[in-house]
Amino acid sequence: MKIWDLIRIANRNLLRSKLRTFLTVMAIFVGSFTLTLTNGIGDGLRDYVETQVKNIEGDSALFVRKKFPREDEQNARIGEPEEYKEIKEDEQGNRIDPNSIVVSLDQINSLAKEFPEVKKATPAYRMRAEYIALADSDKKFKVSLGMLSEGLKQKLEAGKMFDGKNQIILPLYLAEGFDEKVENLVGKTAKIGYKTEESDEIQIKELKIAGVATKGMISNLNAFVDAETAKGLYTAQRGESRDYNRFTNFTFLLNSSDEKTMEKVKNKLEEKGFTAMSYADIEKRTYDGIGILQTGLNLFALIALLAASFGIINTLIIAVMERTKDIGLQKALGMGRGKIFMLFSMESILIGFWGALLGIVIGIACGLVANAYLASTYLESFEGYNLFVFTPLSIIFIMLLVCTVAFLAGVMPAFRASRLNPIEALRYE
Amino acid sequence: MLEAINLSRTFTSDKVDYEVLKAVNLEIKQGECVAIMGKSGSGKSTLMHLLACLDEPTSGSVVFEGSDFTTLSEGQKNRLRNEKFGFVFQQFFLNGRETVFENVALPMRIRGASGKRLNENSMESLQAVGLDDKAKKSAKDLSGGEKQRVCIARALVGKPQVIFADEPTGNLDSKTGETVENLLLQMNKDLGITLIIVTHDEDLANKCERIIEIKDGRIISGN
Numbered sequence: 311m312k313i314w315d316l317i318r319i320a321n322r323n324l325l326r327s328k329l330r331t332f333l334t335v336m337a338i339f340v341g342s343f344t345l346t347l348t349n350g351i352g353d354g355l356r357d358y359v360e361t362q363v364k365n366i367e368g369d370s371a372l373f374v375r376k377k378f379p380r381e382d383e384q385n386a387r388i389g390e391p392e393e394y395k396e397i398k399e400d401e402q403g404n405r406i407d408p409n410s411i412v413v414s415l416d417q418i419n420s421l422a423k424e425f426p427e428v429k430k431a432t433p434a435y436r437m438r439a440e441y442i443a444l445a446d447s448d449k450k451f452k453v454s455l456g457m458l459s460e461g462l463k464q465k466l467e468a469g470k471m472f473d474g475k476n477q478i479i480l481p482l483y484l485a486e487g488f489d490e491k492v493e494n495l496v497g498k499t500a501k502i503g504y505k506t507e508e509s510d511e512i513q514i515k516e517l518k519i520a521g522v523a524t525k526g527m528i529s530n531l532n533a534f535v536d537a538e539t540a541k542g543l544y545t546a547q548r549g550e551s552r553d554y555n556r557f558t559n560f561t562f563l564l565n566s567s568d569e570k571t572m573e574k575v576k577n578k579l580e581e582k583g584f585t586a587m588s589y590a591d592i593e594k595r596t597y598d599g600i601g602i603l604q605t606g607l608n609l610f611a612l613i614a615l616l617a618a619s620f621g622i623i624n625t626l627i628i629a630v631m632e633r634t635k636d637i638g639l640q641k642a643l644g645m646g647r648g649k650i651f652m653l654f655s656m657e658s659i660l661i662g663f664w665g666a667l668l669g670i671v672i673g674i675a676c677g678l679v680a681n682a683y684l685a686s687t688y689l690e691s692f693e694g695y696n697l698f699v700f701t702p703l704s705i706i707f708i709m710l711l712v713c714t715v716a717f718l719a720g721v722m723p724a725f726r727a728s729r730l731n732p733i734e735a736l737r738y739e
Numbered sequence: 740m741l742e743a744i745n746l747s748r749t750f751t752s753d754k755v756d757y758e759v760l761k762a763v764n765l766e767i768k769q770g771e772c773v774a775i776m777g778k779s780g781s782g783k784s785t786l787m788h789l790l791a792c793l794d795e796p797t798s799g800s801v802v803f804e805g806s807d808f809t810t811l812s813e814g815q816k817n818r819l820r821n822e823k824f825g826f827v828f829q830q831f832f833l834n835g836r837e838t839v840f841e842n843v844a845l846p847m848r849i850r851g852a853s854g855k856r857l858n859e860n861s862m863e864s865l866q867a868v869g870l871d872d873k874a875k876k877s878a879k880d881l882s883g884g885e886k887q888r889v890c891i892a893r894a895l896v897g898k899p900q901v902i903f904a905d906e907p908t909g910n911l912d913s914k915t916g917e918t919v920e921n922l923l924l925q926m927n928k929d930l931g932i933t934l935i936i937v938t939h940d941e942d943l944a945n946k947c948e949r950i951i952e953i954k955d956g957r958i959i960s961g962n
Contacts, residue, residue, distance in 0.1 A: 311849050319848075635832060644819075647813065
């Protein structure tokens with residue numbers, strides 16, 4: 311029997327009892343509808359994070375911090391007393407406090423010297439600004455300053471990355487506050503107002519606007535300056551403070567973005583009691599988290615599918631009983647076991663196919679309607695975030711998954727049908 | 740051409756053995772028209788099932804054109820029944836939801852024949868039973884006699900060497916029964932198809948060249 315004949319006959323057999331088929335398809339529909347939406351939520355998050363995280367790039371930068379005192383202890387229990395460790399001095403004479411993750415600039419520099427792969431070590435300078443204003447305007451906005459160390463690149467709406475000191479990249483919302491046409495701002499001078507530790511008097515730092523950042527998770531919040539400028543501001547603000555030049559994290563820029571080199575440096579840092587992550591690691595960690603969430607959501611849909619697959623089993627068992635004589639005749643006329651099996655499997659796959667198709671189409675329709683509604687209400691402030699995103703790959707995956715589940719549900723009844731004895735089947739009442 | 744050698748068949752139910760066929764020997768020649776006669780429970784249907792390769796003997800063997808059924812694989816047996824044998828059953832076993840044409844074409848579909856072959860053979864055998872004008876009709880709308888003629892067309896469609904007819908007139912009144920009988924006998928004469936009819940109807944048996952009478956699992960005459 312030809313495959314096309316099998317499909318045609320299977321389809322016709324399903325139409326014999328339309329209501330029964332319809333109800334079974336509906337059960338599968340509920341499962342695949344849910345799966346389409348739960349999977350769409352995961353893809354939506356991934357899609358959003360992708361546009362947000364990928365805003366900043368830096369293949370050869372590692373973000374390093376000292377490990378927390380008990381980070382390596384597996385299953386460190388809350389409520390157990392923690393041992394106090396004495397402050398020691400290392401070979402370079404740096405005082406090392408094992409109870410804290412704070413490191414001094416000297417420690418960072420001497421650590422960097424141990425790695426020939428490290429081109430530049432930059433501590434995470436923290437700055438606090440009171441406001442930002444344009445040199446030629448009175449408009450003042452609150453601003454938070456961030457630092458992009460060497461080797462990191464921010465995606466831009468206008469202008470270019472800084473190519474020297476005393477330049478700034480504005481977040482899009484801020485730039486739009488100054489001028490709707492953000493490209494007009496590039497090259498203009500901005501004034502940062504800041505206070506120092508000792509006085510309440512506001513100091514002014516003039517910076518050239520190098521560019522305007524594309525929207526993103528971090529670039530939605532911060533205006534960025536380069537490390538040199540950051541260091542200058544940091545020193546001006548914190549120069550007199552007790553924890554001047556003491557940092558909780560820092561960046562290592564390597565002279566290669568080669569994965570092996572990155573891995574080697576990471577491992578060596580690990581041995582020395584530090585933990586390092588590249589941008590790729592951060593992304594991966596985020597994606598892993600989304601993946602877990604997505605799998606969790608999909609599990610609910612899979613339970614619905616599982617329930618529906620019992621419906622398929624039931625439907626097919628009844629069909630085998632109803633059509634026992636047909637099967638007997640087909641076998642008498644020379645149809646092999648394999649073909650009988652395929653015929654019934656085809657019926658269960660078709661039930662799965664129609665259920666999946668219906669579920670996917672209606673799921674996508676509902677998702678798109680919900681997206682449109684949410685975009686103008688609850689998610690208005692998350693521009694570019696769609697709760698549901700449907701990718702062709704996911705749709706194909708759902709289709710295949712549902713058809714596979716349906717096929718598996720049909721195995722037992724189809725096997726029964728294929729094993730019928732033709733003489734007994736023809737005598738069946 | 741078709742030979743039964745020491746053919747026995749025992750059915751077991753509730754741990755009791757019933758020997759339905761007892762060491763039957765039989766030879767049927769190409770083009771013969773044979774009636775297997777006997778009362779119900781005599782073993783005639785079992786003999787036919789064994790000869791038609793639908794059942795397996797407890798001992799002994801059936802040889803068709805030199806090949807012993809016991810040596811054939813499942814697939815070879817299926818192909819044999821599909822290509823060399825045709826079947827006509829008392830209860831018709833037509834699919835009422837399908838058209839007459841589809842019912843007749845079923846063996847060709849199972850064979851995986853090309854569309855052209857399938858069409859030609861099906862229409863040809865419908866013509867042979869005089870029902871080519873009802874090809875598009877639904878099988879359930881036919882009368883009993885017409886249904887059995889469709890079954891004959893279905894048995895003919897694969898151009899078989901042997902047609903097995905199990906009580907072909909059992910469900911028909913005497914007049915339509917006669918039409919069906921004549922049709923079967925005509926196929927035997929005109930096309931040279933070996934005809935094996937299982938019946939308890941003496942009138943029908945008497946129209947065949949040879950009557951094999953079977954009683955309590957043994958052939959008592961006609962061998």
